[in-house]
Amino acid sequence: MGFKGEPTGKHGHTDIVRNPEFQAFLSACKPMMASDGDVRVQIVRRFQPYERNLTLHPDYLVAIDGSPYVSEVDRRFPSTQVLYVKVASVKLDLARLNTLRESKARYIDPYEINRIEQAATALSFWFNGANLVPEGASTPKAGFRMMLRRQFASEQSRIGGQRFLIDTLYDACRLRQGFEGIPGNDRDKLNYDEKTRSLIVRRCANLGCEAALEGIFVPRTIESVPCPACGEPIYATDVLRLDEAFQEYQDNEGVLTRIRTTLEHLLALHYLLYVHEAEPSAIHNIGIVMDGALAIFGESAKFHRALMAMHKIGMDDCGSARRPMPVLFGIQKSGEVLDFANLLDAQQAAEDCIPNGSFLFVDDDLRYRYVSPRPEAYRNAVYGDETYYGQDVIVKTHAGRIFVLNLAYTCGNKAGGEFSRRGDPLCYPALQRALSTVEAVESGLYSGSSIPQQLAHKYASISHVPGGKVLDILAKQAIKGR
Ligand SMILES: [Zn+2]
Numbered sequence: 340m341g342f343k344g345e346p347t348g349k350h351g352h353t354d355i356v357r358n359p360e361f362q363a364f365l366s367a368c369k370p371m372m373a374s375d376g377d378v379r380v381q382i383v384r385r386f387q388p389y390e391r392n393l394t395l396h397p398d399y400l401v402a403i404d405g406s407p408y409v410s411e412v413d414r415r416f417p418s419t420q421v422l423y424v425k426v427a428s429v430k431l432d433l434a435r436l437n438t439l440r441e442s443k444a445r446y447i448d449p450y451e452i453n454r455i456e457q458a459a460t461a462l463s464f465w466f467n468g469a470n471l472v473p474e475g476a477s478t479p480k481a482g483f484r485m486m487l488r489r490q491f492a493s494e495q496s497r498i499g500g501q502r503f504l505i506d507t508l509y510d511a512c513r514l515r516q517g518f519e520g521i522p523g524n525d526r527d528k529l530n531y532d533e534k535t536r537s538l539i540v541r542r543c544a545n546l547g548c549e550a551a552l553e554g555i556f557v558p559r560t561i562e563s564v565p566c567p568a569c570g571e572p573i574y575a576t577d578v579l580r581l582d583e584a585f586q587e588y589q590d591n592e593g594v595l596t597r598i599r600t601t602l603e604h605l606l607a608l609h610y611l612l613y614v615h616e617a618e619p620s621a622i623h624n625i626g627i628v629m630d631g632a633l634a635i636f637g638e639s640a641k642f643h644r645a646l647m648a649m650h651k652i653g654m655d656d657c658g659s660a661r662r663p664m665p666v667l668f669g670i671q672k673s674g675e676v677l678d679f680a681n682l683l684d685a686q687q688a689a690e691d692c693i694p695n696g697s698f699l700f701v702d703d704d705l706r707y708r709y710v711s712p713r714p715e716a717y718r719n720a721v722y723g724d725e726t727y728y729g730q731d732v733i734v735k736t737h738a739g740r741i742f743v744l745n746l747a748y749t750c751g752n753k754a755g756g757e758f759s760r761r762g763d764p765l766c767y768p769a770l771q772r773a774l775s776t777v778e779a780v781e782s783g784l785y786s787g788s789s790i791p792q793q794l795a796h797k798y799a800s801i802s803h804v805p806g807g808k809v810l811d812i813l814a815k816q817a818i819k820g821r
Pocket residue numbers: 543544545548549550566567568569570571
């Protein structure tokens with residue numbers, strides 16, 4: 340995702356402001372809730388101080404950020420599109436970054452930043468969009484599903500010898516159901532068969548069939564199995580349900596956004612599983628930072644539980660090796676919580692501001708009262724129950740910058756009592772390490788963002804000239820040339 344800061348028109352509203360009818364309307368309105376300075380002060384007082392300690396963070400940090408791009412081959416109806424997603428991961432040497440910081444410069448030179456990059460890789464995924472049918476498929480949507488499965492098994496997705504992204508999808512299904520506490524007799528919810536190590540697909544995704552299935556087993560090594568009802572292929576990647584919003588003849592930008600977030604989080608899981616298999620407790624020294632909240636929205640949302648389960652496994656790995664706890668969080672560059680934090684802090688006398696070097700956990704009570712208010716009757720619902728695997732924390736760094744972190748839950752699943760204490764900072768043994776990481780990577784280059792985000796975005800970015808244009812030209816030439 341890109342950064343804010345585009346200028347907007349400033350004078351478009353002046354004629355409304357001068358309109359006497361508008362002024363009469365405004366003076367007749369009463370605020371529902373008085374802007375209550377006392378409430379603001381009470382909330383600011385709840386911020387807890389922390390020490391700036393640059394020795395606690397992991398030595399390495401991996402930042403993951405994806406960027407979607409739609410190439411319009413033909414704008415006329417029916418829309419003809421090629422879809423691209425690039426997900427970059429950048430590994431940063433935080434120890435080296437600390438050495439640079441000793442120069443006491445307020446801004447870190449971007450050229451210096453280049454030197455602290457250990458490795459940057461980007462996975463590029465591409466799919467046919469509307470009105471394009473790849474060879475071997477019958478419709479655009481069938482082609483999209485086929486491409487999704489192929490991209491998951493592509494050579495670029497292989498890490499550590501034999502782990503492809505498709506393996507991580509199988510593990511995601513296994514982890515999700517293992518930690519969700521789905522009883523064995525609730526067969527409809529199971530997506531993974533331990534005995535045959537197969538995925539279980541329960542709905543045919545082929546247009547015109549969409550049969551509810553007894554449960555089709557798709558083994559890891561087979562690209563597709565035929566649907567018993569229609570004979571068309573069923574893919575393991577169908578469990579992601581990303582095809583459901585796919586448009587045969589219209590714009591697919593919405594689908595692409597869903598693909599981007601799903602891929603970002605599955606890639607994080609991909610790395611976590613790889614480290615777990617190679618050297619389990621090594622994860623204590625490799626922090627992972629995601630762009631945005633630790634949450635998966637849309638049709639693939641249920642896979643957030645796999646990440647939650649995996650983080651708990653990482654904690655157990657580090658615990659049994661007597662290592663510090665692993666660091667996993669997202670940084671949110673926009674949204675209600677950041678708006679709320681900025682409002683708390685804005686235009687106050689210095690002594691009334693959020694103190695530098697402090698944090699606040701945004702528990703559901705605070706959220707439903709002030710951040711995204713709900714009527715009392717609806718405040719019992721767990722925020723993000725179907726989507727989130729992390730807890731929002733507002734942080735004001737010692738340098739005075741505000742960040743909204745989303746810190747990975749530590750309980751592995753949402754079934755037990757531990758989950759009900761997710762708003763308690765004491766439940767997060769990696770909290771101080773995460774704060775230390777934020778202090779190490781904060782940057783003044785863009786407000787609300789940090790060095791790893793900027794870097795990951797740089798590598799992920801395909802939506803700007805010339806990268807995007809090149810893709811446009813390629814797509815047009817290839818399709819016209821046939
Ligand atoms: Zn079928």
